[in-house]
Amino acid sequence: MENTRISTGIPGLDAMLNGGLIPGRTYLVKGAPGTGKTTLAMHFAMAGVANGENVLYVTLEEPADNLRVDMARLGFDLNNPRFTLIDATPTADRYVLVDSFFESFADGIEKMIAAIKEQFRFKYYSRIIIDPITMVKLTTTKELEYRRAFLTFIKTMSRMKATVLLTSELQQTDVEEYLVSGVIELKMFDIHGNLSMGIRITKFRGSGFDGSMRPYEITDHGMVVFHDRVISLP
Known part of the structure; x- marks a missing residue:
């Protein structure tokens, strides 16, 4: 199992991960707004669909x-x-309609776990994306309570043999980074007046990895990671 890898859908990122992600684990993609977290997550989702998996x-x-x-x-x-999209955004219409999706998925991790389990009653999903986990974290006021709930979430997803990708806009994600199996960081740099974007793996349990800051671009076909280049900061 440890030697098996699954593709992120981005060849350059797979190369940085020494072949891809280890299945059945939870990973975090963190970065400021506009860095491409959702695009990366969608590559991961569509790679699963292309592989005949339910996402x-x-x-x-x-x-x-x-x-x-x-x-x-x-x-x-x-x-x-094969792609199931759950809209759990807290829009005005949803409050008027008393839609259960937002309450189930966004009102705390415990409810989100229950909602995901409910989805598994209909079909098995090998890949799960929560974009962003930041919204769920904001509903929990006590740090210790959140830590316990987050750990329960990771253990539950592992038992369900699902590979999970979480995105986060918070720069300080200490709890998540400590508990997940891997962290992928997206950053923006101003280099000599030009905006550059860099991707770096800061944690990847169970495998060696490329820890260099590599440049990437968001193109008409999604994210492209240049794993053979390095961002040189002034």
Whole structure:
């Protein structure tokens, strides 16, 4: 099992991960707004779909309709039957309609675990994306309570043999970084007046990895990671 790798859908990132992610574990993608976290997560999701897997994608910030339009521009077909998109964004319409999705998925990790288990009653998902986990974290006021709930979430997903990708906009993600199996960081740099983007793996349990800051771009076809280049900071 440890030698088996699954693709992130981004060849350059797979190379940095020595072949891809180790399945059945939880990983964190962190970065400021606009760095491409959702694009990276969607590559991971679509790689699963292309491999004949069922994928569950929970969007907590970007409404599903917007996500479909934005991702279609990059060539991602979110209407594939193997791809299940749950819109858990707290929009005004949802409060009026008393939609259960937001309450189930965003009102604390315990409810999110229960909601995911409910989805598994209908089909098995080998890949799960929570984008972003930040929204769930904001519902928990006590740090210790959140830590326990987050650990329960990781253990539950592991028992379900699902590979999970979480995104986070918070720069300080100490609890998540400590408990997940791997962390991928996306950063923006101003180098001599030009905006550059860099990707770095800061943690990857159970495997060696490339820890260099590598440049990447968001193109018309999604994210491209240049694993043979290094960002040189002034």
